[in-house]
Amino acid sequence: MTDESGDGQLEARLAEQEAFEPSDDFIEQANVADESIYEEFEEEWPECWTRAADLLDWDEEYTEILDDSEGPFYEWFADGTLNASYNCVDRHVEAGDKNRVAIKWEGEHGNTRTYTYQDLYREVNEFAAALRDLGVEEDDVVTMYMPMVPELPIAMLACARIGAPHSVVFAGFSAEALATRMNAAESRYLITCDGYYRRGDPLDHQAKANEGLSSVDHGVDATVVVDRLGDDGFGHDLKGNQHDWDDLLADFQGDRVDPVERNAEDMLFLMYTSGTTGKPKGVKHTTGGYLAYTAWTSHAVLDLEPEDTYWCSADIGWITGHSYIVYGPLALGTTTVMYEGTPDYPDRGRLWELVEKYAVDVFYTAPTAIRAFMKWGPEYPESYDLSTLRLLGTVGEPINPRAWKWYYKHIGGEECPIVDTWWQTETGGMMVSTLPGIGTMKPGSAGPPLPGIDARVVDTDGEEVDAGQAGYLTVQRPWPGMLRTLYRNDERFIDEYWDEYSDPDEGEWVYFPEDGAKIDDDGYITILGRVDDVVNVSGHRLGTMEIESAIVGVDGVAEAAVVGGDHDIKGEAVYAYVILEDGYDGTEETRDRIIEGVEDAIGPIARPEEVTFTPELPKTRSGKIMRRLLEEIANGEELGDTTTLRNPDVVSDIQEQASGD
Numbered sequence: 001m002t003d004e005s006g007d008g009q010l011e012a013r014l015a016e017q018e019a020f021e022p023s024d025d026f027i028e029q030a031n032v033a034d035e036s037i038y039e040e041f042e043e044e045w046p047e048c049w050t051r052a053a054d055l056l057d058w059d060e061e062y063t064e065i066l067d068d069s070e071g072p073f074y075e076w077f078a079d080g081t082l083n084a085s086y087n088c089v090d091r092h093v094e095a096g097d098k099n100r101v102a103i104k105w106e107g108e109h110g111n112t113r114t115y116t117y118q119d120l121y122r123e124v125n126e127f128a129a130a131l132r133d134l135g136v137e138e139d140d141v142v143t144m145y146m147p148m149v150p151e152l153p154i155a156m157l158a159c160a161r162i163g164a165p166h167s168v169v170f171a172g173f174s175a176e177a178l179a180t181r182m183n184a185a186e187s188r189y190l191i192t193c194d195g196y197y198r199r200g201d202p203l204d205h206q207a208k209a210n211e212g213l214s215s216v217d218h219g220v221d222a223t224v225v226v227d228r229l230g231d232d233g234f235g236h237d238l239k240g241n242q243h244d245w246d247d248l249l250a251d252f253q254g255d256r257v258d259p260v261e262r263n264a265e266d267m268l269f270l271m272y273t274s275g276t277t278g279k280p281k282g283v284k285h286t287t288g289g290y291l292a293y294t295a296w297t298s299h300a301v302l303d304l305e306p307e308d309t310y311w312c313s314a315d316i317g318w319i320t321g322h323s324y325i326v327y328g329p330l331a332l333g334t335t336t337v338m339y340e341g342t343p344d345y346p347d348r349g350r351l352w353e354l355v356e357k358y359a360v361d362v363f364y365t366a367p368t369a370i371r372a373f374m375k376w377g378p379e380y381p382e383s384y385d386l387s388t389l390r391l392l393g394t395v396g397e398p399i400n401p402r403a404w405k406w407y408y409k410h411i412g413g414e415e416c417p418i419v420d421t422w423w424q425t426e427t428g429g430m431m432v433s434t435l436p437g438i439g440t441m442k443p444g445s446a447g448p449p450l451p452g453i454d455a456r457v458v459d460t461d462g463e464e465v466d467a468g469q470a471g472y473l474t475v476q477r478p479w480p481g482m483l484r485t486l487y488r489n490d491e492r493f494i495d496e497y498w499d500e501y502s503d504p505d506e507g508e509w510v511y512f513p514e515d516g517a518k519i520d521d522d523g524y525i526t527i528l529g530r531v532d533d534v535v536n537v538s539g540h541r542l543g544t545m546e547i548e549s550a551i552v553g554v555d556g557v558a559e560a561a562v563v564g565g566d567h568d569i570k571g572e573a574v575y576a577y578v579i580l581e582d583g584y585d586g587t588e589e590t591r592d593r594i595i596e597g598v599e600d601a602i603g604p605i606a607r608p609e610e611v612t613f614t615p616e617l618p619k620t621r622s623g624k625i626m627r628r629l630l631e632e633i634a635n636g637e638e639l640g641d642t643t644t645l646r647n648p649d650v651v652s653d654i655q656e657q658a659s660g661d
């Protein structure tokens, strides 16, 4: 990061400071402020997890906390029953908080909608009634392909109410990505939206949804379309079993649907995420463990109280939005803010305008956003009153110390602790982070594992590394929010996460998240990034294999290799190296077709930053592409060992091509 990024103004004191303490004011009011919590969780494990479960209302109390008899297919609170929608909505109404705001929504243009818990109760019930009428039954997977409109959390909670797991597909994904996910889950229902606004323009989302639907292999029983654009819409007719959200709901005004009593281990939702192979993985989360864990971490790490106005600027289409816009905050009865647009429209002060307007107490965002704020300069946040903020958080990728300090100074006014939270789609909730009322913060290092989480950094043999050494992050004991399996693919579940370090004969199961990490002598963990073929673009996880197969699908492409290279704002960006078939040239037109191919197959977020044409790819003697070299080329770094290459000459050719761009 260069000095023009705004933090040139950081005082020398701040720049050199390596450790930060939470203020007394923060500690005094923190939900968790006693250090003994770490010891208590250790001594009382696994009973300690009742603290998480106690944040929920159970229909039938569980008698067993953890069933570890069939590791790694762990079960949590397994004989308990509950309903997630009841926990996120009804119980707050019943407790007398019906007029508290549940969701504050702001559209890109500044139009707003406010849902109290009573409003949310009404809307969720009516939509649950509509879903039932459309034929949705318990355990049917309902797909949602929606932008940031309030109907998305309403639909999620309506599904939870009737025990139908949802599978939310990020709206920025392509039609093809939607179809792949609906096919994989054999999902027969789709909730979508006509469009949304991006930087002032209406986007035609329904066209993508319709195109996706046309590639679904099985019958689709019903589609519901939210009308977001009104007169700005693209005039799509609703055909056959497609229903307009409002028209549909008109028939269910005032209807109530009893929340279905779900077993704790029943699936709450599926979320597809990228892995090493080209096929997305259907991560399965359950009702009891997941909800307890997101509520607990919202309480302990985000320090949320019902009185708070809390804003997580992620998209609900990713796990961060599921856990920390919808389920965690609503389970605690907090006010959660949803914003439709981007941080720089209509101007670069937009987010801070919203923090001031809604008097946001806790703000959670991604390092990529913070790096953009830095680049834009401190004058934007300085124009707004951010004094209501009491806690800041980051998630999704490593945060460099300078970005951390910029966030601390210019957004938090040197008063707010920052929680740098490491976790994944698979973990359901936060795993490694300081507790804001307890821990010393060290910029760049996420912190110690949360209480009860046994995260360790090991070498390739599974032995713990010494302090200061790099190794692989592992989690050596189960936790309530963990994924239970990959949907309909137990074998891949074991292969992907448990094969590396477990000793099944001894009944020892070690979870491997595929991240590199380093541990300090005080137990703080610094995350070094993915060690598998996954790139992290702006905190969004993309499989290089998925991108490669999209590129290979483009006319004239013979072979492709994709790697992640460093990027100032995005953290990582996609770099593609492409071999063309004879008769095709590496022209601008070919490049455009490749980019279009990736956007069609996955979405604009996977768009290659650079496409380099090459007659060959660097391969080992056994024929494996040497991605490390390609990464070094992408980063303009000095090349490491090339002696094991079958075709060492190719490297300088590629370097020339790449620098010639």
Ligand code: PRX
Pocket (backbone or CB within 6 Å): 273, 319, 320, 394, 395, 396, 397, 398, 399, 420, 421, 422, 423, 424, 425, 426, 446, 513, 514, 515, 527, 528, 529, 530, 536, 539, 540, 541
């Ligand atoms: O590499 C880690 C990175 O994001 C990956 C998980 O991506 P995803 O499942 O999409 O979930 C993102 C939001 C939870 C991890 O394997 N990652 C996440 N948080 C951090 C991080 N890397 C460093 N520091 C973090 N705080």
